Amino acid sequence: MVTWLQLLLPIGLSVVAVFITSSIIHMVLQYHKADYGKLVNEDETRAAIRKGAPAPGMYMFPNCSDHKQMASPEMLKKFEEGPIGILYIRPSGSIKLGPFLIKWILYTAAVSAVVAYIARSVLHNGNTYLEVFRVVGATAWLAYAWQGPSDSIWKGKPWIATAREMFDGLVYASITAGLFAWLWPR
Numbered sequence: 001m002v003t004w005l006q007l008l009l010p011i012g013l014s015v016v017a018v019f020i021t022s023s024i025i026h027m028v029l030q031y032h033k034a035d036y037g038k039l040v041n042e043d044e045t046r047a048a049i050r051k052g053a054p055a056p057g058m059y060m061f062p063n064c065s066d067h068k069q070m071a072s073p074e075m076l077k078k079f080e081e082g083p084i085g086i087l088y089i090r091p092s093g094s095i096k097l098g099p100f101l102i103k104w105i106l107y108t109a110a111v112s113a114v115v116a117y118i119a120r121s122v123l124h125n126g127n128t129y130l131e132v133f134r135v136v137g138a139t140a141w142l143a144y145a146w147q148g149p150s151d152s153i154w155k156g157k158p159w160i161a162t163a164r165e166m167f168d169g170l171v172y173a174s175i176t177a178g179l180f181a182w183l184w185p186r
Contacts, residue, residue: 010116
């Protein structure tokens, strides 16, 4: 059986490699800039939201408390008039990248640890590079990419943004799979 000690190096290297790759994707290639549009009346919209003073969180509009209310003429009119949306509010203040990056590193470490757990459960010493790559790659891609379609289905996230995120996830998964397969105990 493959031990956890034998998997520490592929776990650690995959965290570092995914972090570097994601930095290149977001800071050099920057193709995710197209994922977010700018409101024509951004200042007025921000002022209206600020006036309501919502706490940090996730809000849906129009919002109805139950399915009966959703069928009311007033609510149906709101849906017809639009807009319909989901709004995420973060705490006010300057954006500090450090906490985001720490959370991203912790997330990639959690993904790599879960991938290692699954690989360790189904693979053994001596599996071929391709066998390890397939199991680790599929597992990592599920973790890095497959929430996106649900967000497009239920939250209205544009499918093109989901496609770009799934491509990123495939890249991260391939890197993770390659490192695990390369370092897998023979």
